[in-house]
């Protein structure tokens with residue numbers, strides 16, 4: 001079976017399970033080649049709905065988690081997005097498809113931060129190979145500080161588990177009417193995925209589902 005067929009099966013399955021429903025997100029997941037973002041020894045599992053190791057004790061999240069977060073973020077053409085936790089670069093590429101689709105008249109941009117330099121460098125290679133290098137900027141650093149240089153953002157997604165007290169930069173660097181999607185809770189034992197909407201000075205927080213992410217480590221995250 002070709003990668004394209006495997007990708008189609010995966011997406012159809014996510015639609016059947018009710019995880020994917022938005023046409024634009026479905027198209028993005030049909031387009032982005034996940035096999036370009038996983039290590040060579042895991043390519044045969046690239047289209048299974050499971051997290052995979054990318055080295056340094058880190059993972060590329062399961063596709064259903066990417067799908068859910070993309071739907072919750074309501075990504076649209078022109079959005080400026082901040083991702084904390086680049087990992088493989090796959091989720092950033094999905095966001096890129098949604099905010100800067102082919103022939104976009106008003107393309108957006110994705111800034112993505114990774115604390116492990118080796119992963120950041122590998123993600124840059126993956127992103128170029130898949131053709132998203134003009135839309136995604138990979139930064140090596142501590143994402144718990146956000147990325148003040150390009151703030152504010154329409155959307156912020158955090159793909160590592162934050163402590164219950166969310167790093168203040170995430171809310172501060174969000175535009176009015178912006179959306180933050182973040183797993184928060186305890187380290188290692190599972191967390192809750194939250195969607196936070198900014199309306200002026202008010203933040204509306206919605207609990208979505210139980211999740212399990214690797215920890216967000218940094219100044220305003222966990223210590224190790």
Ligand code: SAM
Nearest residue numbers: 060085087088090091114115143159216217218
């Ligand atoms: N979004 C990624 C993808 O599409 O492959 C998966 C992210 S993985 C579940 C979580 C990532 O967050 C890891 O690569 C980890 O090194 C990174 N991370 C943890 N704490 C961080 C921090 N303070 N700043 C930036 N990255 C961090």
